[in-house]
Amino acid sequence: MTTVPVTRALFDDVMVPNYNPQQFVPVRGEGSRVWDQDDREYVDFAGGIAVNALGHAHPALVAALKDQADKLWHLSNTCTNEPALRLAKKLTDATFADKVFFCSSGGEANEAAFKLARKYAYDNFGPEKHEIIAFTQAFHGRTLFTVSVGGQQKYREGFEPVPGGISHVPFNDIEALKAAISDKTCAVVMEPIQGEGGIIPADPEFARAVRELCDEHNAVLVYDEVQTGVGRTGHLYAYEGLGVTPDIMTTAKALGGGFPVGAMLCTDKVAPSLGFGTHGSTYGGNPLACAVAEAAIDTINTPEVLSGVADKRAIFVEELEKINAKHQIFKEIRGEGLLIGAELIDVWHGKAAKFLAAARDAGVMILVAGPNVLRMTPSLIIPEADIREGMARLDQAISHVLETETAEA
């Protein structure tokens, strides 16, 4: 039997081309460091796009996974299981929510949230009340319903017709929402900080006014905390920092620390509308996923980890400002906690991907949020030494881009 070499080139041969992964293939990770097939080491500021909140191979998560692997992997929802029940209890104890629906991804959690919002309005006010208002540049996932509620046309293009009854208004513009909302609105959907849209935090005053408008019109408020949740902002969930309580909230990404799991959380008021048989997911509440997520929540929902987020952010910002003092490359450094966005100055707009590639070559993994913003969503427990080392590499990468571009100009 011949063995095919497993290289990055194989990706182009055997995978659908919807992704264009980095040119190296990681094989191992520990904490905030990752090694590739050639044993080259990288500092990880990407954190699997806000997923690896405890870094790679965290002992508590590895132990939970191994322990559950010896006991019970899967049942489907014909039976419940202990890890799912324990996790649901922890999530409801730690948040505004009374009830939980488990699934396997953020898009799936949002799909459940939007369906529940429609069904709650249908059950209580009739079919006319079905309109969903969301925000320009928002990102809620890649299913047909979630790209439709998402505020970026490029993700819908070519997939039409998309579900109807959905409109978009500019984020942080309360007058625009006032003009659009009516008694036909069943839900307003927002991210507390727009992630993919460029790391744009909701203005707290705007967030409070959205809540009031929802109440005036009997519309439910849905918070998509897929990226902002599970400690990312220094709160367990970002709504706490805004001082606004939603009716429905979605969470995924960091919830499993790298194991696929998502959840839709809601109040007792709306939960009955997802009655028996109305919705489901084969893997939702999978015991392996819930056991790992329970360990992730137990580890993250502690004063040490949550308060450490602000300290680590301060080091990131200090280092980014140092880089900026040297290169004058950033227009603004924004975000909250360890959801960090550094917007490039106007002349570099459209070129964020160049910096990402140079960072990779210099040995640091970063992300972009759209074409103008460098994004970092590292482990919440990244050691200071790794932040400093990764920033030294980012500095080199930026120098390299600036030199090459000047040379090419």
Ligand SMILES: Cc1ncc(COP(=O)(O)O)c(C=O)c1O
């Ligand atoms: C705010 C937000 N919602 C939803 C999603 C979709 O999550 P998933 O890719 O797990 O379906 C993402 C993913 O980036 C996200 O950032």
